[in-house]
Amino acid sequence: MKLDATALDSSAALIPSSAALIPSVGGDGVFAAPSFDLPSCDDFDGFQKNAKETLKHAKGTTTLAFIFKEGVIVAADSRASMGGYISSQSVKKIIEINPYMLGTMAGGAADCQFWHRNLGIKCRLHELANKRRISVTGASKLLANILFSYRGMGLSIGTMIAGWDEKGPGLYYVDSEGGRLKGNRFSVGSGSPYAYGVLDNGYRFDMSVEEAAELARRAIYHATFRDGASGGVVSVYHVGPDGWKKLSGDDVGELHYKYYPVQTTPVEQEMAEAPAA
Amino acid sequence: MECVFGLVGDGFAVVAADSSAVHSILVHKSDEDKVMLLDSHKLLGASGEAGDRAQFTEYIQKNVHLYQFRNGIPLTTAAAANFTRGELATALRKNPYSVNILLAGYDKDIGPSLYYIDYIATLHKIEKGAFGYGSYFCLSMMDRHYHSGMSLEEAIDLVDKCIMEIRSRLVIAPPNFVIKIVDKDGAREYAWRKSIKSD
Numbered sequence: 063m064k065l066d067a068t069a070l071d072s073s074a075a076l077i078p079s080s081a082a083l084i085p086s087v088g089g090d091g092v093f094a095a096p097s098f099d100l101p102s103c104d105d106f107d108g109f110q111k112n113a114k115e116t117l118k119h120a121k122g123t124t125t126l127a128f129i130f131k132e133g134v135i136v137a138a139d140s141r142a143s144m145g146g147y148i149s150s151q152s153v154k155k156i157i158e159i160n161p162y163m164l165g166t167m168a169g170g171a172a173d174c175q176f177w178h179r180n181l182g183i184k185c186r187l188h189e190l191a192n193k194r195r196i197s198v199t200g201a202s203k204l205l206a207n208i209l210f211s212y213r214g215m216g217l218s219i220g221t222m223i224a225g226w227d228e229k230g231p232g233l234y235y236v237d238s239e240g241g242r243l244k245g246n247r248f249s250v251g252s253g254s255p256y257a258y259g260v261l262d263n264g265y266r267f268d269m270s271v272e273e274a275a276e277l278a279r280r281a282i283y284h285a286t287f288r289d290g291a292s293g294g295v296v297s298v299y300h301v302g303p304d305g306w307k308k309l310s311g312d313d314v315g316e317l318h319y320k321y322y323p324v325q326t327t328p329v330e331q332e333m334a335e336a337p338a339a
Numbered sequence: 340m341e342c343v344f345g346l347v348g349d350g351f352a353v354v355a356a357d358s359s360a361v362h363s364i365l366v367h368k369s370d371e372d373k374v375m376l377l378d379s380h381k382l383l384g385a386s387g388e389a390g391d392r393a394q395f396t397e398y399i400q401k402n403v404h405l406y407q408f409r410n411g412i413p414l415t416t417a418a419a420a421n422f423t424r425g426e427l428a429t430a431l432r433k434n435p436y437s438v439n440i441l442l443a444g445y446d447k448d449i450g451p452s453l454y455y456i457d458y459i460a461t462l463h464k465i466e467k468g469a470f471g472y473g474s475y476f477c478l479s480m481m482d483r484h485y486h487s488g489m490s491l492e493e494a495i496d497l498v499d500k501c502i503m504e505i506r507s508r509l510v511i512a513p514p515n516f517v518i519k520i521v522d523k524d525g526a527r528e529y530a531w532r533k534s535i536k537s538d
Contacts, residue, residue, distance in 0.1 A: 210390050214434075235367060240390020243360050245368050255365060 065097050121168040122291030124253030124282055125155055126261060127222045127233055129246045131268045134224040134231045134301040136164050137278035139253070139286050139314070140294035142171060151294035160185055162305040163201060163225035168251040169218035169238065177219060181205050198225040198232030202242060210240035220250040226301050253285030253292040260284045271300055275309050283321070286314045340511055341386035342473025343373065344501060345441045345453050346481060347466050348494040351522035352443035352451040353529070354384040355498050357473070357505075357513035362389075369537045374519045378403055378413055380445045382519050382526050383423075386470050387438035387458060395436045399423050416444025420454035420462060428460035435459075439470040445521050469501075476508055477501040491520070495529070502532050 105111075125138040138155035141148060155167040157178040165181070167174035184204050188196040196204075202223040209219060219238040226232070235243045235250065247265065249257040260281040269277070275298045286292040296317065298309045340361060345354035360368040374384040375396050383399065385392045402422065407413045414422070420442045430436055440456040455463040457470070467485050469477040484497050498518055506512045514535040519528050 206390075207394075210394050213390060237362075237389070239388060240394055241360075241362075241388075242390075242393060243368050243371065248367060258365070 121218065121220050121251050123155060123168045123251035124249065124257050124285040124289060124292040125166040125168050125222065125251055126247075126249035126254070126257050126278060126281055127166065127224045128248070128261065128265065128274075128278070129231045129233050130266075130274050132271050132274070132300070132302060133226060134164075134233055135271075135274045135278045136166060136222070136224050136299045136301065136306075137275075137282050138166055138297055139282055139292040140297065141286075141292055143291045146290075148293070153294070154297075156297055156299055158306065159201070159223075159225075162195070162227070162301065163198065163223065164299055164301060164306050166222045166224075166250065168220040173217050173219045173238070174221060177205065177208065177217075178221070180208070181223075195227065197227040197229065198223060198234060199227075199244075201225070202232075202234035202236050206236045206240060206242035209236065209238050213238070213240050222248050222250060224301055226303055226305070231301065249281070249285075251285075251292065253282075253289035256285040256288045257281040271309075275300065279310065279312065279317070280321075283314050283317045287318070340472055340509070340513060341373070342469070342471040342477070342505055342509075342513060342516075343384040343386045343439065343441050344469035344473065344477045344481070344498075345384060345443055345467070346485060346489070346494060346497065347443075347451050347453045347487075348489040348491060350451060351491060351494075351520050352382070352445065352453050353494050353498060353518060353520045354382045354441055354443050354453075355502070355516055355518045356384045356386065357471075358515045358517050358531075359513040360389065369513070369515050369535050370531075370533075372517055374517055375400060376519075376526050377419065377442070377444075378407065379525050380413070380521055381416060381419060382443045382521050384441040384443070384519075385438050387436070391436045391438050395426075395438050396440075399426065415446050415449070416442065416452050416454070417446075417449075417464075419444065420456060420464075424456050424460050424462040427456065427458065431460055441468055441470065443521050443526075445523060445526075447523075451522065472509055473501070473505040476504045480504060499532070506534070 122143045123139060127134060127136040136156055140153050140155060142150040142153045157165045157167060159165050159178055159182045165178040185196045185201050217238040221236050223234045233245060235248045264277045278298050279296050282296045293314055295311050295313050297311045299306050300309050341357055343356040354374050356373040358369060358371050359366055360371040374382055377383045377400050383396055385396045403414055403419055427436055437458050439458050442454040445451050453465055455465045455468045467481040480501055502516050516532040518530045
């Protein structure tokens with residue numbers, strides 16, 4: 063398969079390519095447009111396309127949450143992207159549904175904000191009607207049922223509902239396809255595979271709050287390092303028996319130099335002034 | 340990549356399913372239970388789109404319970420299967436559910452039975468069946484080794500053979516499986532076959 067390079071050099075178009083590479087002595091010493099063989103396969107340019115496309119439309123963010131001995135840690139980045147344009151570096155992706163329940167945002171920002179606010183309203187109505195707080199199971203089921211009824215209509219939401227209720231810490235993953243999963247550890251967004259790698263490896267059930275927060279911070283940082291659609295500020299929240307509390311918000315640029323401080327390289331060769339002759 | 344398969348033995352029926360909850364290249368969970376206890380003597384193994392699977396099977400389960408509350412007696416397996424198929428058929432031309440189902444049950448006078456219900460509302464009463472990519476390996480294995488009136492040990496051995504085959508031959512094979520059985524003593528979980536421990 064020869065690459066058609068005639069457009070590159072119009073002056074050489076008239077000369078047949080077979081005589082191109084060897085200038086004939088005394089004859090027409092003008093080179094024709096060079097062309098080179100490409101491997102003969104079906105779709106050379108599209109080889110990796112499939113792998114890249116699979117993750118392209120994934121929700122451009124990194125969020126994670128996990129249950130451990132002291133409750134639930136919830137962490138997220140703060141970048142909003144529109145294709146290749148970073149539209150904001152300071153988006154609040156952890157939404158406070160009520161004082162003891164948090165939701166994370168991945169996918170369409172408007173969808174997540176609206177439906178989490180709506181969930182907060184429904185949870186409050188449940189409290190007033192039943193004189194007791196709604197469980198995390200119930201809240202996530204409410205949201206999942208709403209999203210299921212809108213399936214196929216283009217909502218894009220990948221959220222985790224984390225909270226502490228009578229049964230202890232609870233964590234559910236709910237998405238706009240109507241899926242709902244109960245689990246101990248989740249990460250959602252385009253940076254989630256990177257975050258999973260760090261999170262899965264460092265996770266232990268019996269960690270202190272500081273260790274768990276540091277694990278979450280580290281996992282989000284590594285995801286923002288590799289994923290272009292994640293960045294900004296890492297927010298880490300902790301949900302305990304008395305409700306949620308924001309633990310930290312660190313810029314990932316600063317975290318980078320904290321984890322990998324610049325090392326002064328030894329000078330190999332130093333230029334010195336030549337002695338005056 | 341979801342696999343559900345089942346077969347009927349001597350006085351029991353067994354349904355096995357993988358337990359991975361997957362989203363493009365990510366495995367969110369590898370201990371998701373996809374075989375639901377429909378009522379005391381029925382199992383519903385489902386595979387399909389995440390939201391549809393959970394929501395549709397719960398809808399069927401609640402309606403089966405409602406029938407029992409209203410009428411004082413439980414539905415037969417055949418009735419439950421036909422009800423499920425009817426719901427899929429009604430939704431098919433408007434708002435289809437992408438779920439494939441194997442419904443197994445035990446009735447006192449009929450014995451064990453297994454029904455194959457696919458996402459376009461096909462219904463068949465069968466002795467052995469399978470859904471998903473795993474079916475390409477399981478169906479021929481079950482055809483080869485199955486005979487009617489298998490004992491529990493023989494049936495579980497066949498199920499294990501199928502799981503081994505899926506694990507070794509299917510690219511991106513699910514690591515963990517759940518096996519449930521239903522017989523005169525009711526529907527219950529028989530075993531998990533785990534090759535990845537998840538906390």
